[in-house]
């Protein structure tokens with residue numbers, strides 16, 4: 308007999324992992340070996356536009372998970388399965404091969420939790436939240452008061468060492484995990500960059516959290532020796548000077564380095580949002596630890612961002628149609644889009660002629676990640692300036708980002724396209740040049756990612772003259788912003804008009 312814990316792609320940690328803790332507890336109580344199972348399902352990755360970077364990150368985290376499990380005498384079996392529609396039968400087959408009558412997985416638990424959360428989070432008239440602020444008001448007491456207090460993470464006990472001699476399970480300890488998944492291989496250069504920017508494993512994630520909470524924020528990251536690297540040792544700082552301390556005022560500065568950069572780890576479940584919030588409690592001045600989610604402090608603003616993540620997951624769970632290419636606001640389903648392959652490609656390549664947009668897209672292409680402000684600027688530019696269907700941008704982000712997350716990505720795109728829950732109104736269109744001055748006042752960020760403009764200083768970095776652009780081999784803008792803005796407002800006002 309055995310107990311099986313089925314780890315999934317959003318769930319790649321040992322600490323603070325509820326299903327794993329419960330599986331361990333059950334195995335201990337009944338004196339049974341605990342076996343961990345991970346199934347790679349390439350067809351699902353294709354269907355969900357998963358990026359090769361995200362798959363590579365999964366495999367790298369798997370190596371760490373395997374090591375941590377081995378220390379607890381728990382073997383990990385990794386299998387690759389296709390076609391995806393027979394995956395449930397394959398799991399049942401495995402359970403019977405292993406003579407295992409108990410299967411634990413967070414998805415089962417999450418379905419229950421989802422049902423419970425839906426009850427907790429339903430508004431008085433029985434509908435789900437479609438506006439963020441009331442959701443936040445309901446989310447906070449749920450975190451503090453509900454019967455699973457934040458501080459309770461199930462303990463994982465060391466498993467029986469004799470499992471190492473077991474004729475089937477013992478072999479799992481030595482089996483090497485796959486290094487890549489067919490169709491999702493990375494080039495050598497890209498693999499190197501991903502390892503530099505995003506070290507794998509729970510310890511790395513906790514170190515990045517510590518860096519955000521306790522080390523000194525840099526005013527301009529792009530003078531540093533290796534601005535993209537995470538994990539380099541940095542000077543310690545008290546709350547006021549730390550990254551989280553500066554988060555309230557400087558979080559929209561893309562040339563600084565004040566955000567946590569934890570999104571890849573949160574999306575893959577290498578660290579839990581609960582642990583992040585718990586860590587902020589330790590920083591708070593309150594005698595009784597109390598979650599700070601106010602708009603007035605760095606801690607509070609950051610906690611609010613974590614709530615956005617849950618808000619979008621809530622929206623996706625309640626309105627699954629949003630992830631199936633439907634706008635949440637159906638009236639905008641008829642907005643007319645431009646079909647312009649050249650413009651779409653220029654946007655993807657970071658060659659639109661608008662420096663802040665190009666810098667953002669080149670950052671995404673290079674490191675698989677972009678600052679939130681840049682995601683908004685580049686998304687808004689594709690949708691409102693180029694008038695290209697937001698779904699094409701949504702797909703490109705999923706294929707490129709290491710933190711690609713169905714709910715947050717869809718939420719971000721529908722926000723920018725003004726089609727989502729609680730979105731930016733369609734007539735409030737970002738002027739990319741004004742945004743550029745606010746987000747990158749020093750111009751350091753643009754100069755770093757758009758080397759053609761590396762020697763341009765002053766205001767021209769945000770909007771180089773055609774003469775200068777031509778001299779430097781930099782493209783001139785694809786569209787005139789003011790005209791494009793008028794076109795977008797007209798088409799949104801009268802969906803169907805061209």
Ligand code: FAD
Nearest residue numbers: 566567568569570612613616679682711712715716719720
């Ligand atoms: P921090 O500022 O340190 O925030 C902490 C955490 O809070 C983030 O790691 C993330 O988990 C969460 N968070 C922050 N802002 C948001 C937000 N607006 N919506 C949802 N969660 C948020 N985030 C993803 O994780 N995956 C995506 O695929 C994704 N796609 C996006 C697409 C668009 C068009 C937009 C506008 C936003 C998208 N976001 C996505 C949200 C946000 O941009 C990133 O989470 C953030 O930039 C990650 O950087 P960070 O970890 O340093 O964030």
